[in-house]
Amino acid sequence: MSEKHGVIVVGGGMAGLVAAAYLARAGADVLLLEKNERCGGLVNTFTRDGFRFEGGVRALVSAGIIFPMMQELGITLDTLPNRVSVGVEDRIMHVTSPESLQDYLALLKGLYPESTAEIERVGAVVRRVMREMRVLYGMSNPAFNDFRSDKRYFFGTFLPWFFRFLLTLVNIAAMRGPVEPYLDRIVKQRALRDIISQHFFRGTPTFFAMSYFYLYNDYFYPKGGVGKLVEALEQKIHEFGGKIKTGAEITAVHAGEKWVSDRDGRRYEYGELVWAADLKTLYRITQTAGCAPAAASAFAAQKQRVLAGRGADSVFTVYAAVAEPPETFAAISHGHFFYTPSRLGLGEIHRAELRALLQDWASHSRAEVLAWLDRFCERNTYEIAIPALKDPEAAPPGQTGLIISTLFDYALVKKVQESGWYEDFKAEMERRILNVLAASIYPMLRDKVRFVFSTSPLTIEAVAGSSEGAIVGWSFEEPIPVTAQMLKINDAIKTPLPHIAQAGQWAYSPTGVPTAILTGKLAADRVIAQRRRGGG
Numbered sequence: 001m002s003e004k005h006g007v008i009v010v011g012g013g014m015a016g017l018v019a020a021a022y023l024a025r026a027g028a029d030v031l032l033l034e035k036n037e038r039c040g041g042l043v044n045t046f047t048r049d050g051f052r053f054e055g056g057v058r059a060l061v062s063a064g065i066i067f068p069m070m071q072e073l074g075i076t077l078d079t080l081p082n083r084v085s086v087g088v089e090d091r092i093m094h095v096t097s098p099e100s101l102q103d104y105l106a107l108l109k110g111l112y113p114e115s116t117a118e119i120e121r122v123g124a125v126v127r128r129v130m131r132e133m134r135v136l137y138g139m140s141n142p143a144f145n146d147f148r149s150d151k152r153y154f155f156g157t158f159l160p161w162f163f164r165f166l167l168t169l170v171n172i173a174a175m176r177g178p179v180e181p182y183l184d185r186i187v188k189q190r191a192l193r194d195i196i197s198q199h200f201f202r203g204t205p206t207f208f209a210m211s212y213f214y215l216y217n218d219y220f221y222p223k224g225g226v227g228k229l230v231e232a233l234e235q236k237i238h239e240f241g242g243k244i245k246t247g248a249e250i251t252a253v254h255a256g257e258k259w260v261s262d263r264d265g266r267r268y269e270y271g272e273l274v275w276a277a278d279l280k281t282l283y284r285i286t287q288t289a290g291c292a293p294a295a296a297s298a299f300a301a302q303k304q305r306v307l308a309g310r311g312a313d314s315v316f317t318v319y320a321a322v323a324e325p326p327e328t329f330a331a332i333s334h335g336h337f338f339y340t341p342s343r344l345g346l347g348e349i350h351r352a353e354l355r356a357l358l359q360d361w362a363s364h365s366r367a368e369v370l371a372w373l374d375r376f377c378e379r380n381t382y383e384i385a386i387p388a389l390k391d392p393e394a395a396p397p398g399q400t401g402l403i404i405s406t407l408f409d410y411a412l413v414k415k416v417q418e419s420g421w422y423e424d425f426k427a428e429m430e431r432r433i434l435n436v437l438a439a440s441i442y443p444m445l446r447d448k449v450r451f452v453f454s455t456s457p458l459t460i461e462a463v464a465g466s467s468e469g470a471i472v473g474w475s476f477e478e479p480i481p482v483t484a485q486m487l488k489i490n491d492a493i494k495t496p497l498p499h500i501a502q503a504g505q506w507a508y509s510p511t512g513v514p515t516a517i518l519t520g521k522l523a524a525d526r527v528i529a530q531r532r533r534g535g536g
C-alpha cells in the first residue's frame with residue numbers, strides 16, 4: 001500500500017494544521033497525517049455528560065499572530081473575553097486592564113506587609129516588561145503581513161516599529177536568565193518569591209515570566225472552546241484542496257528515498273516533508289541511508305543534541321462537574337483563575353524534597369510519597385479554568401465544570417506507574433486537590449461534585465506523543481537543542497536534511513500556541529519557495 005503526495009505534514013496540532021492550510025492554499029498537493037482520531041494535539045476541547053472541558057491550552061493569546069493568521073486564511077470565529085483573576089488565601093483581585101497591576105501589588109502587600117519596597121521593585125520590573133510587550137505583540141507579525149507590497153505600510157508603520165522592536169530585543173536579551181535567581185536578587189522573602197513565581201516552568205526566562213501580567217489582558221476564548229480554531233483550520237485545509245488522514249501514526253521516515261510509513265505499514269511518498277510533532281520521535285525514527293553524506297552526518301550530530309534535551313514541565317489536571325450554578329463561581333473569580341491557597345509558598349517541596357524522593361525512590365514508602373503530596377497540594381498554585389463563566393453553553397443549566405491544573409513532574413508519575421499504583425495515585429491527587437480547594441475558596445466541592453476525573457503528564461505523553469509529557473516544548477533547565485533567538489526564527493524550521501522541515505513547539509524556544517502557528521507558517525513558506533525553485 002503506497003500513496004504519493006507533493007508535501008506530507010506529520011502532526012495535526014496547531015503547527016501542522018497551519019502548515020497544511022497555507023500549503024493547500026498555495027496549491028500544493030498536501031496530505032496531513034495525524035496519529036489520533038482527532039486533530040488539535042494540545043489544543044483540544046471535549047465534552048463529557050454535557051460539560052465542556054479543555055484538554056490542553058485553556059484560552060488563547062493572539063500575540064500578533066493568531067488574529068492575523070485567521071484573517072489571512074479567511075477564518076472567522078466568535079470570540080469571547082477570557083478574564084483573569086489572581087488569588088492567595090482569601091484575597092482575590094480581578095484583572096480588568098494593565099492598570100490592575102496596582103491591585104495585584106496591593107494584594108501582595110496585604111499578605112507580606114514587611115516586603116512593601118520589594119513588591120514595588122517587582123512592580124517596576126513588570127511595568128517595564130509590559131511596555132516591551134506592547135512593542136512585541138502590538139503589531140501583526142511580519143510573517144502574516146505581506147508588507148513588501150504595501151509601501152506606505154512598510155515605511156509608515158513597519159519600519160518605525162522595527163527599530164523599536166530591535167531595542168526591545170536588546171532589553172529582552174538583558175532579561176534572558178532564569179526568573180528564580182533574578183527574583184532572588186530583588187526579593188529577600190522566600191515565600192513572596194514563591195507566590196510570584198511558582199506557577200512558572202522551572203528556569204523560565206525572566207522576561208517571559210514577567211510578561212504574564214500583559215498576557216492576562218490579551219487572552220480570548222473562542223465561543224464553543226479553543227477546539228473551534230482546530231475545526232476552522234481543518235475546514236480551510238479541505239476547502240483549499242488539502243487532505244487530512246487521522247489514525248495514521250508515523251513510525252518510520254526514510255529520508256533518502258523520501259517516504260514515511262505508519263503503524264499499519266501504509267507507505268506515503270513525499271516531495272517535501274514537514275514534521276510538526278515531537279522532535280525526539282523524528283530523530284529516533286529517521287533513516288538517512290541514501291542522503292548526501294554531509295547532510296546525514298549533520299543529522300546524526302543534531303540527533304545527539306535532540307535526544308539529550310528534555311521536555312519542559314508538565315501538568316496534572318483535575319476535571320470536576322459541580323452541581324452549583326456558574327453565578328456562585330462568578331461571585332468568587334473570573335473564568336480563568338490563578339489561585340494559591342497558602343501564602344507560605346512551595347519552598348523546597350517541589351525542588352530539593354522532590355529530588356530527594358526521586359533519587360532514592362525505592363527507599364520511600366507509599367505513605368511517604370503521599371505525605372509529600374499533602375504538602376505539595378496545600379502550598380501549590382492552581383490554574384482554574386471555568387468555561388461556563390466565559391460561555392454559558394459550556395455546562396448544563398445550573399451547573400459548572402471546573403478545570404483545575406498544576407505544574408507536575410513527569411518523572412514522579414512515571415515512577416509511580418512503574419511501581420504499579422498509577423490509578424490510585426490519580427485518585428489521591430484528585431482527592432487532595434478538591435479538599436484543599438474545598439477548605440479554602442470552594443466549600444461546595446465537599447458535597448456537590450457530580451463526577452471527577454483527571455489527566456497526568458503520562459496522559460499528555462500518550463495523547464500528543466509529547467516527550468516527558470511536556471506542554472510547551474523544551475525544558476529551560478537543560479541545553480536547548482533548537483533556535484532560541486527571535487531574529488533567527490526563520491532558521492528554527494530547518495533540519496539538516498533539505499527535504500524535511502520542522503515546525504511546532506519543539507522547533508523553537510520559548511514557545512506555545514502562537515509560536516507553533518508561526519513556525520507552521522514559516523515551514524509552509526519555505527516549502528512553497530523550495531517547490532517554486534524546483535518547479536514543484
Ligand SMILES: Cc1cc2nc3c(=O)[nH]c(=O)nc-3n(C[C@H](O)[C@H](O)[C@H](O)COP(=O)(O)OP(=O)(O)OC[C@H]3O[C@@H](n4cnc5c(N)ncnc54)[C@H](O)[C@@H]3O)c2cc1C
Pocket residue numbers: 010011012013014015016033034035036039040041042043055056057058059061248249250251276277278281315405460463464465466471472473503504505506511512513514516
Ligand atoms: C494544559 C496546557 C496549558 C497550556 N497553556 C498554554 C498557554 O497558556 N499559552 C500557550 O501559548 N500555550 C499553552 N500550552 C501549550 C500549547 O498548547 C502547545 O505548545 C501547542 O498547542 C503545541 O502545538 P504543536 O502543533 O506544536 O504540537 P502538538 O499540539 O503537540 O501537536 C502535535 C500533533 O502531532 C501528533 N503526532 C505526534 N506524533 C505523531 C506521529 N508519530 N505521527 C503522526 N502524528 C503524530 C499528535 O497527536 C499531535 O496532534 C498549553 C498546553 C497545555 C497542555
